[in-house]
Amino acid sequence: MKKRPTVGEILQAKGVSRRGFLKYCATTASILALPPSMIPRIAEAIENARRPSVIWLSFQECTGCTESLTRSASPTVEGLIFDAISLDYHHTLQAAAGDQAEAARHAAMKENDGNYLVLVDGSIPLGNPGFSTIAGISNVDMLKETVAGAAAVVAIGSCAAFGGIPGADPNPTGAVSVTDLVKDKPVINVPGCPPIPMVMTAVLTQFLTFGQLPALDKFGRPLAFYGQTIHDRCYRRPFYEQGKFAKTFDDEGAKAGWCLYKLGCKGPTTYNACATTKWNSGTSFPIEAGHPCLGCSEPNFWDDGGFYEPLSTGHFDSGEKLAGAAAAGVALGAVAAAAGRRRQAKFMKEG
Amino acid sequence: MTTPQEVQRPTSPFHGNVRPILNEVLHALDKLLGTNESTTIDLASLPFGPGELEHLEALLGKGELSAELDALGTSSIRETAYPGVWWLEHRNAFDEVVGRYLEITRTPEILSSQDADIVAGRAHLEDQFE
Numbered sequence: 001m002k003k004r005p006t007v008g009e010i011l012q013a014k015g016v017s018r019r020g021f022l023k024y025c026a027t028t029a030s031i032l033a034l035p036p037s038m039i040p041r042i043a044e045a046i047e048n049a050r051r052p053s054v055i056w057l058s059f060q061e062c063t064g065c066t067e068s069l070t071r072s073a074s075p076t077v078e079g080l081i082f083d084a085i086s087l088d089y090h091h092t093l094q095a096a097a098g099d100q101a102e103a104a105r106h107a108a109m110k111e112n113d114g115n116y117l118v119l120v121d122g123s124i125p126l127g128n129p130g131f132s133t134i135a136g137i138s139n140v141d142m143l144k145e146t147v148a149g150a151a152a153v154v155a156i157g158s159c160a161a162f163g164g165i166p167g168a169d170p171n172p173t174g175a176v177s178v179t180d181l182v183k184d185k186p187v188i189n190v191p192g193c194p195p196i197p198m199v200m201t202a203v204l205t206q207f208l209t210f211g212q213l214p215a216l217d218k219f220g221r222p223l224a225f226y227g228q229t230i231h232d233r234c235y236r237r238p239f240y241e242q243g244k245f246a247k248t249f250d251d252e253g254a255k256a257g258w259c260l261y262k263l264g265c266k267g268p269t270t271y272n273a274c275a276t277t278k279w280n281s282g283t284s285f286p287i288e289a290g291h292p293c294l295g296c297s298e299p300n301f302w303d304d305g306g307f308y309e310p311l312s313t314g315h316f317d318s319g320e321k322l323a324g325a326a327a328a329g330v331a332l333g334a335v336a337a338a339a340g341r342r343r344q345a346k347f348m349k350e351g
Numbered sequence: 352m353t354t355p356q357e358v359q360r361p362t363s364p365f366h367g368n369v370r371p372i373l374n375e376v377l378h379a380l381d382k383l384l385g386t387n388e389s390t391t392i393d394l395a396s397l398p399f400g401p402g403e404l405e406h407l408e409a410l411l412g413k414g415e416l417s418a419e420l421d422a423l424g425t426s427s428i429r430e431t432a433y434p435g436v437w438w439l440e441h442r443n444a445f446d447e448v449v450g451r452y453l454e455i456t457r458t459p460e461i462l463s464s465q466d467a468d469i470v471a472g473r474a475h476l477e478d479q480f481e
């Protein structure tokens with residue numbers, strides 16, 4: 001196997017100065033949700049990292065996840081896709097088609113056996129293999145074949161991670177998630193409809209930087225981004241604590257920016273990073289635009305009651321969800337999850 | 352449908368997310384003066400409501416020194432009205448902000464000439480004599 005250049009070598013060849021590199025490392029730390037004190041370690045790791053081969057498989061999906069990633073504003077994305085990773089197969093983005101594309105996939109698998117990453121967006125239909133095929137190969141066969149020599153699999157978006165829209169009741173195609181099929185490889189779930197681009201980038205960067213997979217929660221989601229609820233980090237939280245709620249989308253509470261809990265906000269039971277990472281190059285996130293969180297990064301959110309019904313109407317239907325709600329209940333109560341939040345509450349009381 | 356009887360408008364862009372940061376800056380300045388330890392606060396990791404980031408920026412104001420860096424997109428490095436408190440903003444090649452930090456330090460590291468660049472520059476200068 002020919003030795004792939006290190007990221008340090010690539011940047012140097014491109015004439016990127018050390019200062020530019022430090023900047024790259026600082027934003028990488030930010031993307032990985034690591035403290036800035038980690039920047040020197042990141043610099044060392046990135047300099048010596050060799051770019052991994054990535055094979056991206058798109059199954060029953062809407063291409064929203066690819067759209068989200070390619071619109072990512074992180075400096076690493078133009079870097080990541082074209083420099084820091086070697087995207088060897090992605091049937092939406094690659095120029096090759098048909099047999100040529102399949103040949104590229106097989107070549108990447110052979111050349112990087114045991115070391116490549118497989119990214120999957122979309123769910124896999126088991127009802128009839130003919131429901132979704134690529135180059136005449138059914139999704140389930142392509143997944144099994146490609147994953148066999150992979151180092152790890154990343155399920156991008158709620159469809160790949162949990163079944164998503166195709167898997168919603170009545171699930172006409174018999175759609176399943178990647179974890180339903182892949183049992184012998186590490187699988188990282190990056191759910192969201194679509195996932196935050198920076199979170200997708202971060203998982204790849206983490207692998208690239210430290211050669212390791214991130215710490216995961218019980219649903220296989222990276223804790224750095226899915227460790228806290230939207231509610232834990234929501235800027236409207238002070239209104240929640242004061243019991244100030246918008247009751248319709250056009251009342252004075254809505255205009256004053258009060259909490260959207262009574263309009264169905266699923267922030268309290270939804271683990272995702274929207275409240276801090278935000279969307280569209282950090283512009284804002286749905287709650288900031290006045291719309292409740294739909295809970296799009298949680299399993300089966302499509303079937304989980306009405307989007308505009310408050311959580312308190314008790315629409316939970318599974319034991320799993322109830323457990324999640326109980327855990328979130330702790331965060332809802334007197335104990336604010338983050339230390340920063342505690343400080344903030346104190347300030348608000350005093351100030 | 353009932354007509355709201357009491358109308359409450361926000362009195363400021365504050366949702367209470369700015370003061371804790373100012374407090375953190377205060378502690379960081381004590382650390383800088385006491386043990387010469389620098390602190391970096393990653394503003395992207397903190398919750399801000401509409402207008403709060405701009406409010407924080409306005410509160411910290413402008414100091415005596417500002418610099419622009421042109422590497423992988425531009426960056427601005429500017430001392431706030433509070434000496435030792437620096438506002439750093441990194442942009443990518445598309446001029447989108449990709450990182451925003453408060454550095455509580457004497458000089459942000461990124462302002463210093465870096466050894467690797469000095470070595471490369473020196474070699475380049477030497478070439479001029481050939």
Ligand code: SF4
Pocket residue numbers: 230231232234235236237238240258259260261265266267268287293
């Ligand atoms: S319920 Fe929703 S709007 Fe209200 S504080 Fe929680 S996340 Fe924010």
Ligand code: SF4
Pocket residue numbers: 192193230270271272274285286287292293294295296297
């Ligand atoms: S705010 Fe909620 S529904 Fe909206 S993108 Fe974030 S997790 Fe999904």
